[in-house]
Amino acid sequence: MSSTTKPTIVLVHGAWHGSWCWRFQIPTLEALGYVVEAVDLPCVSGVAGITQFDDAAHVRSVVEAQISMGKRVVVLAHSYGGPIASAAIKGLADKGVLGMVALCAYIFPGGMDQGAAIRDIGGLPYVTWDVPSEGLFLANDPRSLFFPPDAPADRTDWAVPQLRPQSMAANTGIVPPQAWQDDSYTGRLGYIKCTADVVLPIAQQDGMVAGAGGQEKWVIRTLEGSGHSPFLSRPHEVAAAFQEIVNEFEAKL
Template sequence: MSSITKPTVILVHGAWHGSWCWRFQIPALETLGYTVEAVDLPCGSGVAGTTQFDDAAHVRSVVESQTSMGKCVVVLAHSYAGPIASAAIKGLSEKGVLGMIALCAFIFPGGMDQGAVIRDIGGLPYVTWNMPSEGLFQTKDPRSLFFPPDVSADRADWAVSQLRPQSMAANMGIVPPQAWQDDSYIGRLGYIRCTADVVIPIEQQDGMVLGAGGQDKWVVRTLEGSGHSPFLSRPHEVAAALDEIVNAFETKV
């Protein structure tokens, strides 16, 4: 696929992060000829009560601003943003959205009560609820959670200083309707596995992909030995994996 036909990549960050986290990923994608847009999700704005529906609506507005100009779009979603990006592109498979790529991200069915699931498993041991104020929460030890084993110490230091509290309602609410459950996106869904991820262990990543249709529905690539933040540790490998997946998507259009 020539550089002039490459889609715009919309980057959607995970919980506690922001568009800042793509600092090293953006130039790696641009080197391959992609135009890039990075969003900031409302859930990370410090406003309690912000939901996944708010985040999805914001991403959708960015997607539609691009497609309204005649641009083709691919969404790359990290971690928490998997269900957000999938909700944002629902119904847009024939309206300029080529597909979605999940980067060591969650895959949840639409309508799932995420809060009930978290309560059933006894909560999330790695977070502190209602901190630094009611309705927000933050991670207890982000350095050990997000960055091992392959993010350098200096990049981890920089990233930790950028993390912000997350709206609890965004993680404890209902998952919006999901595009990955629509047949129109079969073959235009991608998943980049990270085998050393602490946040979402590889077994959980594989289980979610399998439960969502497996390799009949998803184009899968693997970053061996990578943790939860390959956009900091291996941005060129992420870009190469994305490029392979986008090329696979092109054969399905």
């Protein structure tokens, strides 16, 4: 049975970003009646050595604080934030977490060695390691990577200077245990695909979703022609897709 009270949304940003990136997304979600909490992950604090486990623990503390106040929670996670959010909600499916929605986000299995996977593909050509200092890294050309083809120029100009160095350990370490691999979240997982994404091409998005259970496990929506930053380019479409997914979560209760 669904609840008449909308869940609180916890927003989890991707690599190099921060809670600031949701500036245009938050009002569209609030207009639909949601309460929104946006986190800042430790991995972009400028401290080398921060891992996915650290980021997941931080998100979990925010989720558990909401649950302790009697709130139900849905986590909306972008890009790198996918595995972080999935780790953060593990074991909380019957304790107040309604589900998770991944926004053009990575889906990785728990225990995966990301460093080994990166080495196997010959590295990441779009990043510079150990810059601006040892243990941190940056995207080489974020303007061409994160925002084409549909982010408005003025919003891109606003976003680029706010990107921050990322802890290398967060992207080259072990993936924490993942909630999406638990049967308890089947049907309470959502994925919003972006067909013109440069960072995470649509074929990779499709492959990850298929490998993680496909439509049997995930509620899927697609933003045609959207790049990697739909929270800047298409916040109203993201909000509409999110609400459709959450309504399907609710119908399964």
